[in-house]
Amino acid sequence: MVREILEYPDPRLREVAKPVDEVTDEIRVLAEDMAETMYDAPGCGLAAPQIGVGKRIFVIDTATDDEPSDLRVFINPELLELEGEQTWSEGCLSFPELSEDIDRAEKVKVRALGVDGKPFVLEADGLLAVAIQHENDHLEGVLMIDKVSVLKRKLMQRKMEKRARAGA
Secondary structure (H helix, E strand, C coil): CCCCCCCCCCHHHHCCCECCCCCCHHHHHHHHHHHHHHHHCCCCEEEHHHHCCCECEEEECCCCCCCCCCCEEEEEEEEEEEECCEEEEEEECCEEEEEEEEEECCEEEEEEECCCCCEEEEEEEHHHHHHHHHHHHHHCCCCHHHHCCHHHHHHHHHHHHHHHHHCC
């Protein structure tokens, strides 16, 4: 089921997500809904807080249009290692039509649970590393607007407020 994506400045985007106690059928359905919502948007990542669910779960699929789907589900993720630095032009489904250059670690190592409830560790670089860090930020109530200069932050706020007033 496609769910509504919250847009900035919705205060629910600032809430810190709570850990998932157990990977149940309800959590698996949530992951499916999140994937459907992400693909429908379309985007390459979505965190549960973006659909108003305060749980520590996000989905990512960084496959290009000519590649098979590479959907990954991260439940209770923990960033274990961050290495290097890269700047990436990031967008966010909670900031439609906006993108900004954001500095991130070049490589990440993350531990999480999959939808099967089993733990896994993943090392990633490039777009996947960026997406993991971006979505993990959502779980902490941190948004891409927090990662830009004061001037860009004000411009982004104005654009989003104008969009909200227009009822987009």
